[in-house]
Amino acid sequence: MDASSELRLREVQDADLETFFAFHSDPEANRMVGFVARPRASFFEHWAKASADPAVRRRSILSGGRLAGYVGSFNRGDDREVCYWLGREFWGKGLATRALVEFLKGERSRPLYARVADRNPASVRVVEKAGFSRVRPDRYVNEAGEAIDEFVFRLK
Secondary structure, three states, X not given: OOHHHOEEEEEOOOOHHHHHHHHHOOHHHHHHHOOOOOOHHHHHHHHHXXXXXXXXXXXXXXXXXXXXXEEEEEEEOOEEEEEEEEOHHHOOOOHHHHHHHHHHOOOOOOOEEEEEEOOOHHHHHHHHHOXXXXXXXXXXXXXXXXXXXXXXXXXX
């Protein structure tokens, strides 16, 4: 196995946030998921608030020793959901699937949900390979007022 295929999850460190902000600022990534990139101050405020919430669990994804993204879980209403984000240079290498599967070993809540924009077939494959099943379509309106069609997935 070459170094780039090595995957490790670790606690998120404050120094990781600059890289995560850069990943979240990528217009192509935001288009795929239907998000509107937060301005810098809002991004860091969001992370600080989530970090103070004991229900939020996040891990940094390292690939070959490099920070590739993060994976996490949080509560949305009565549901427990997962999320993940990779920098574009790490797309298409199976890292998201491997990171999510590894993360799920420590995230024992069930059922567990994932939401994926229907315009993002790569993420649909990630959650399906991790064992999630599609349960229904949904729609939300992002900060730009754009309606985003998505699928809700469940892991029993």
